[in-house]
Amino acid sequence: MKKILISVLVMLGFGACSIAQEQPEYVEPDFNAIVDNVRVVDKTSNYVIYEYSNVRIDGIAPVAAIYCHDQGKKTAHLYEIVMQPNHKRRATFACR
Numbered sequence: 001m002k003k004i005l006i007s008v009l010v011m012l013g014f015g016a017c018s019i020a021q022e023q024p025e026y027v028e029p030d031f032n033a034i035v036d037n038v039r040v041v042d043k044t045s046n047y048v049i050y051e052y053s054n055v056r057i058d059g060i061a062p063v064a065a066i067y068c069h070d071q072g073k074k075t076a077h078l079y080e081i082v083m084q085p086n087h088k089r090r091a092t093f094a095c096r
Helices: 002-021 031-037 057-070
Strands: 038-043 047-052 076-083 089-095
Touching: 031 038, 031 057, 038 057, 047 057, 057 076, 057 089
Parallel strands: none
Antiparallel strands: 038 047, 047 089, 076 089
């Protein structure tokens, strides 16, 4: 019984080590899709509003991060997403 328990613990240990070593792959945003499907509605040094369609919000977030960084090394924080009557969305990012 002890041999089985030790075998199971060893196998679990090796499995945990192999899982812990996997690193998520960095995926660069598709800037061509962003240029074609996103427009700036309003911007100040404290926020930026993008209107978009056919793009995910996590594709727009790096662009907002770059904009906020240029506004005094601030970071971008998603404030709200609103659906428009034309079925496009508007995302507001606060620069803090």
